[in-house]
Amino acid sequence: MRQKGSNQAESVVTFEEVGLRYGRGPEILQDVNFALPAGSFHFLTGMSGAGKSSLLRLIYLAARPSSGRIRLFGQDISRLPRAEMPALRRRVGVVFQDFRLLDHLSALDNVALPLRVAGARESEVQKHVPELLSWVGLSEYLHAKPPTLSGGQQQRVAIARAVIARPDLLLADEPTGNVDDHIAMRLLYLFEELNRLGTTIVIATHNEALVSRFNHPRLHIERGRVERV
């Protein structure tokens, strides 16, 4: 294995000259260079269709860059053997823009999924999951299945699932699009709490009000380029 680079040692994510195009389409991202230090908190902004979700997808290994190099936890992901991916993925929590809850599982089982996949004991699951769900205001909906939850409730289940296993890196894609400002604030506080415990956080959002209310650096995507603001 390659040794961990010297100046990227503390970076959780590093993009070096990364470009992305889907199939033969135009280049969505080009010459992207940035590093997210461990424990940092970033907002990711940009117009609709700018490439926020695409950038997050690159980080959580759902898309491969068409050029350049991405390192995750110091490892070059293009050289990562397939068998090691699940372990790496478990260190990353993702709130998908479209939630991706499992419709046949209760809110509790949905949130418990990352713990169970990682082989956690059931006692642990039964202790932590309800706790977190009440934090996001869903204590009454532990056993409700996603199709019977409102849009905002589903979004909160998705967030709970992403944070339950205390990932080293949390990627949240528009996590407050379906909740009102009050709940949005509450969720942001949850992310800040997690950040204080050491999780590196990236939140893609359109909500300018939210971005300006919190004092965190911002990565802005415009015409395929990522700039620090």
Next chain:
Amino acid sequence: MRQKGSNQAESVVTFEEVGLRYGRGPEILQDVNFALPAGSFHFLTGMSGAGKSSLLRLIYLAARPSSGRIRLFGQDISRLPRAEMPALRRRVGVVFQDFRLLDHLSALDNVALPLRVAGARESEVQKHVPELLSWVGLSEYLHAKPPTLSGGQQQRVAIARAVIARPDLLLADEPTGNVDDHIAMRLLYLFEELNRLGTTIVIATHNEALVSRFNHPRLHIERGRVERV
């Protein structure tokens, strides 16, 4: 058939003592009374989980009230024969909170669906659909399939599909959750334009900024009750 009621003649939607509960759950809506005059424009607000989507679902015939009576275009929907429902549904355009685009159809075909289901000529389809899609900023994505569109782009396709057939009633559930404020404004103008042409409009949203920027009456749901604000 029952004759159109005198005082509800101009009301597109009338709720009379409507209650709603899912299965044996708690009452989500109770004693709901209101009428939406033809050509009106309402916002529908309320906390996450208050019952906004449920109320819209009652109007577009996807849920049945557990008590009370709902009239749509002057017809009591509980007495509506099944065979007449499609015709009624075609007069209602719906933007679903979760979009519900058909993943295997292009943006163009998705938007064309209401026209085709209603038996419109293909020449008409090919004329109006691209026009509307460029209005919502998707002229470059006519042939893209939803899974290759960004969240905000999908939302705009969903909106285009809801308005393409110039419905008499438009129900939009959180139609701006995935777009930035600039696009949100543009979409609201689209709705206003449609409203000017005679469509009755109801928009459920969390976006307080948007609600306060437009001068339209508001229906607010709190603890199962609907109040006019």
Next chain:
Amino acid sequence: MLFFRRRSDLPLKDDATSRFLPWLVALMTFLSAVSLAGVFVLGGVIERWDRDVSGTLTVQVAPAPGNAVDSEVRTRERVEAAVRLLRSTPGVLSAHSIDKTRTLQLLEPWLGDTALLQDLPLPLLIDVTVDPSKRVDLDALSETLKASVPGATLDDHRVWLSRLVNLSRTVEMLALSVVLMIGGVTSATVIYATRTGLAVHQEVINVLHMIGAQDSYIARQFAERAFNLGLAGGLLGLALAAPALGMVGWAARRLEGGLLPDLSMPWTGWVMLLVLPWIAALLAMVTARFTVLRSLARMP
């Protein structure tokens, strides 16, 4: 091969069912075709054997032991007993003994010059005509004859044939019931394939429903697809069955030589086989349509 090519809102072309159903229908058609061919061929063979078996039979009565005169009298008695027995058997139209001269004529190729045999105690023969429309249990008749008239035997070759006819009939019934079962299972398969299709495309159907599509608009798309898939599968099955049947027929004809000279099917059989894929397609279409409409009726 595909009959309906209209625009479809459902992503039916790409799903696993599209690739799976035709093969299943092909297997069903193949098995049906083989079974049906078996039924027809067996039917033909049975009919021919039956014609052989029915019609006339021969019963031999061995000469009774003892001196020449005694023997002759007792043998005559036995023949008369056998004739009586035969005449009283249901299905036997007539039975009469053949006189010695005729018997000797029949024996001539065996024993050469028969003038010398004139006075010998020879077996006597009885000619029996049975009703071809009734099925006479030759086996039982043979047993009864043997038991009640000493030295009497029914021509053994025909008893054999009769047993074969019975066995073949049983096999024929089995083959027919296999065909019926396959028909049932094909329907069940289409039902479940359609249900799977409904499940896979539930979201799409919901949306079409909400947009105001008529039930028949949705059902049509499933039905047309099922027809196309069923027809494709049926034709494929038939295409596989034809050479298989041809080979078996060829092998049978080569091996059997004269025994089963006419192993070919009657034209009705060929028509049935050619109609099979269409039956499969129609079955698939009707089943799909019915399944979709029933499931849509449950939606609000």
Next chain:
Amino acid sequence: MLFFRRRSDLPLKDDATSRFLPWLVALMTFLSAVSLAGVFVLGGVIERWDRDVSGTLTVQVAPAPGNAVDSEVRTRERVEAAVRLLRSTPGVLSAHSIDKTRTLQLLEPWLGDTALLQDLPLPLLIDVTVDPSKRVDLDALSETLKASVPGATLDDHRVWLSRLVNLSRTVEMLALSVVLMIGGVTSATVIYATRTGLAVHQEVINVLHMIGAQDSYIARQFAERAFNLGLAGGLLGLALAAPALGMVGWAARRLEGGLLPDLSMPWTGWVMLLVLPWIAALLAMVTARFTVLRSLARMP
């Protein structure tokens, strides 16, 4: 009946495949069982017939016409010609003529007191032993005999049996190939059912994959379900096949009387039938596991 009852993240219990696959496997098992039983029974019958056919045969040579002395000489000549012909036939171990005294003994039950026949021109018999391990074409032999030696005929009953054996062998091959085909189609069915399952549950699988589930974690759930469904279907099919076979066997025994006294299967056949559902279940499990792993390997 269900062996794996662990918690599953996939909504496999409720989908159409769960209701459909067992019935399909049941049909496959049923048809396999019927075909296999047919193969075994036919195998037994063929073996017995074969034993009858092989071993010893009899050839009759009719007395040549003419006066007694002349006839006797010429008949002898014919017998010798027949013996020579037989001995030169591949597969024939020995052939020797039976002397007149023995022939008369054999004829006694037919002709009564044979002392009188001593000087008559009687047909002569030839005892033939054939190699049971080789298959002698009795049909051809019979033709050759008839053509080259006037008045010589091969015992007709055995020619018949030999033809039956050949036909039965053909049917046996057909049944065996049906079993093989059914095995293939069962695998194909499981593959497609699994693919359909993958399609229906694609979202769920994606999410599990993204959350960091190992491929084997996901494949296990499909494989276990396939095993359960396959086993359920296999047992159902066997449960349906057992009475069906029993009935056919009973009917055959009742109809055939003595002809096929031992229509029952050897114990190996019964074991094979009992093993069938487990083969189906294992086949389903392995196929499902393989299909899922292959499709997961294509994910990023």
